Amino acid sequence: MLNTLSYGLLGLLASESCSGYDLMLRIQPFWQAKHSQIYPLLAKLEREGFVQYVRIEQRDKPDKKVYSLTEKGTEAVLEWLGEPPAEQSSRDELSLKTKCIWMTQRDISIPLFLTRLKQLETRTAYYEKLLQRIPEEERHVHSKHFGDYVLLHRAISLAGAQIEWCRWVVNMLEQEEELS
Amino acid sequence: MLNTLSYGLLGLLASESCSGYDLMLRIQPFWQAKHSQIYPLLAKLEREGFVQYVRIEQRDKPDKKVYSLTEKGTEAVLEWLGEPPAEQSSRDELSLKTKCIWMTQRDISIPLFLTRLKQLETRTAYYEKLLQRIPEEERHVHSKHFGDYVLLHRAISLAGAQIEWCRWVVNMLEQEEELS
C-alpha cells in the first residue's frame, strides 16, 4: 500500500512518461506537493520497482530523468482505481476567517473577499486557457485527455460558484455599511 | 506567528468559549484535525498566554476544560484577520483518479463517480439541516452566526455544482457503453 501522492504520480506516468519536475507541475492543480517531496518519493518508487528512468541529456537545459511505469507500477494504478475515492478534503483559511467576520469592521472584512475574488478570477482565466487547448477530437471518453477535459470543466464551474458567493457576501457587507 | 490551525481555534473561541472536544467538532467542516493534534496545540497556546481554561465537572459526562481567549489571544485573532487569505488548497483523490479514467472500463470508472455522488448528497442533506437551524434573526451581518450562515450557503452551492458535474461525467461514460 502506497500513499495517495504515490498513486497520483504513478497515475500521471500511466498516460505519459516524464521527469520529476514535470510531475510536480502536473500534479499541482490536484494535489499540492513540492519538489522536495516528489524527488525522494520517485527514488523510493524506483527502488521498489514501480517506476524506472532513463537519464536524458539536453543541450539548452540541465539533464533530466524521464520516469516511466513498470508492469508492477501499472498493476498498482489499476488496483488503486478499483477502490472507492476518499472524501475530498479542503483547507481554506478564508472559511476560518469568515467565522470571525462578526468581530470586524467592513474595512477588514470586505478586502478578504475581494482578495479571494481576484484569486478566483485569475485561476478561472488560467483554466479557460487550458480548456481551449484541448481540441474537440480529444474530448471523448477514450482520449487520454478526457480526464483533463472534465476536470477543467469542474474547476471552472466551482470557481464560478465561489465567485458568485464572494460577490453575494461583499454585497451584504456593503449594504450594512449604509445602515451604520 | 502561529500556524493556521492555531488561528482557527482562537477564532472559534472568540465567538464562544468551549472545550477542546467541541473545538475539534466545530473546526472539522473547515479544517480537518484530529483531537490528538488539537489537545497538545491548546496546551501550547495556554502556555504562551493566548488562551486560558477552567475545569468544569459534569455529572453525566467526564470533566472538561473550557477554554477562553485572553486579551493576547483576541489581539492575535484581529491581527490575523487583517492579513489577506491564503489560497484555498484542496486534496481530492477523485481528481487524481479522474486523470486515469482512460485506462479503465465503465465498470471501474462509473462507480467512482457514483460513490462521490452519495458522499455529496449525504453532506448536502447535513448542511441543509444545519442551515435550517439558523433562525432568520441571526442571518444578518452583525450576528455571531453570520459566518456559519454564509459558509453553509457556500458549502451547499459547491456541493450542488459537484453533483451536477458527477452526473454529467457518469452520463458521458454511460453513453460510451452503448457504442462499445
Add this chain to the structure above:
DNA sequence: TGCAATTATGTAAATCATTACATATACTAT
C-alpha cells in the same frame, strides 16, 4: 554586467498531521 526567472535535481531540518495506544464515564441497543 548583474539580477531574476525557468528548468532540473537533490538533501536536511523542522513542522504538521495521522494512527495507534491509553483511560474513564454514561447511555443505548442487542
Add this chain to the structure above:
DNA sequence: ATAGTATATGTAATGATTTACATAATTGCA
C-alpha cells in the same frame, strides 16, 4: 451481560509536508 456510541482528555510513534539549504545551466531583462 455486553457491545457499541458519544463524551472527554491525553501521549507516543510514525508518516507526510514544508522550509531552507545546495548546485547548475540558460534565457531574458534592465
